[in-house]
Amino acid sequence: MKNNSKNYLFLGLPKSGKTTYFSLMAYHLQQLANKSDQLHFLYLPTKSVDESTGVETESDITSDFIGDCIDRLTHQKWPKKTQDYSCGYSFEFHKLPKWFKSYGGNNAVIDYHDYPGEAFEEAFGEPENATEEMKKYAENMKDRIRTAEGIILILDANELFNGTENSKYGRNIVRLFRYIRETNEEVKVSVVFNKLELFFDEEIDFRTQLRKKYGNAYSYLRLLNYRIFDVYPLGTVTTGDDGKIYPPTKIVPRNILEPIRWMIGF
Numbered sequence: 001m002k003n004n005s006k007n008y009l010f011l012g013l014p015k016s017g018k019t020t021y022f023s024l025m026a027y028h029l030q031q032l033a034n035k036s037d038q039l040h041f042l043y044l045p046t047k048s049v050d051e052s053t054g055v056e057t058e059s060d061i062t063s064d065f066i067g068d069c070i071d072r073l074t075h076q077k078w079p080k081k082t083q084d085y086s087c088g089y090s091f092e093f094h095k096l097p098k099w100f101k102s103y104g105g106n107n108a109v110i111d112y113h114d115y116p117g118e119a120f121e122e123a124f125g126e127p128e129n130a131t132e133e134m135k136k137y138a139e140n141m142k143d144r145i146r147t148a149e150g151i152i153l154i155l156d157a158n159e160l161f162n163g164t165e166n167s168k169y170g171r172n173i174v175r176l177f178r179y180i181r182e183t184n185e186e187v188k189v190s191v192v193f194n195k196l197e198l199f200f201d202e203e204i205d206f207r208t209q210l211r212k213k214y215g216n217a218y219s220y221l222r223l224l225n226y227r228i229f230d231v232y233p234l235g236t237v238t239t240g241d242d243g244k245i246y247p248p249t250k251i252v253p254r255n256i257l258e259p260i261r262w263m264i265g266f
């Protein structure tokens with residue numbers, strides 16, 4: 001992590017939609033910035049050092065990764081599953097002149113970390129057969145939670161309210177909220193109800209649902225610096241001939257930037 005950077009995390013159970021949401025959010029943030037006189041967005045190169053030779057190289061991991069995800073989504077394919085965790089993705093985001101001035105001008109680097117859901121399960125859930133590697137990622141994730149500026153918790157609303165593993169889901173998020181409270185009470189927590197396309201425009205008050213169905217999690221959440229967001233990352237989805245759900249031919253997200261807008265302030 002760079003000295004002047006702020007650390008933001010994407011957390012959630014496996015398959016909750018973190019990678020899809022993260023890549024669409026970054027893409028739309030870049031598009032918004034490129035249309036505005038005041039906002040500036042740049043993907044940053046990632047530096048790495050070859051341990052045997054000491055030679056430092058730069059690679060465009062962030063823009064390559066987001067480019068690949070967006071390319072897949074616009075061809076009606078889902079991003080590849082996140083298998084491991086090696087580094088964060090970085091971008092620079094400025095709002096000029098107000099944001100720039102108030103933060104002293106050097107504080108606009110944002111590191112985003114997209115961990116596999118299995119690392120979340122290892123840290124806060126009931127993992128079955130966790131690998132040594134996943135245990136390492138889980139520790140790394142917990143370290144980052146303690147120093148994070150913001151946490152975006154992605155909840156698959158369909159799993160949460162229509163799924164069969166409610167008590168497991170509830171216990172996992174309670175453990176996360178408790179850990180945040182104990183180690184980094186002030187951190188901003190955006191709770192994202194995700195995959196809302198699957199509810200086909202039904203008017204559902206998800207906050208009330210959370211309070212009624214996951215009362216203990218809701219009690220812990222209320223003690224944090226949090227906000228709840230309803231997000232439709234793709235706008236709609238289509239069902240293929242095989243009965244599976246695919247991204248639509250035209251992606252028109254709703255509310256996708258609201259969580260980060262609140263977190264960063266622009």
Ligand SMILES: Nc1nc2c(ncn2[C@@H]2O[C@H](COP(=O)(O)OP(=O)(O)OP(=O)(O)O)[C@@H](O)[C@H]2O)c(=O)[nH]1
Pocket residue numbers: 012013014015016017018019020021078079080081082083115116117118194195196197198232233234237245
């Ligand atoms: N309806 C809908 N389905 C989605 C959305 N995002 C993801 N999915 C579905 O959820 C699956 C997992 O999406 P990912 O974005 O890879 O989820 P993840 O949380 O990054 O998963 P891990 O990296 O394995 O923890 C996809 O293959 C899709 O089937 C969404 O916005 N809407």
Ligand SMILES: [Mg+2]
Pocket residue numbers: 018019020081082114115116117
């Ligand atoms: Mg992922």
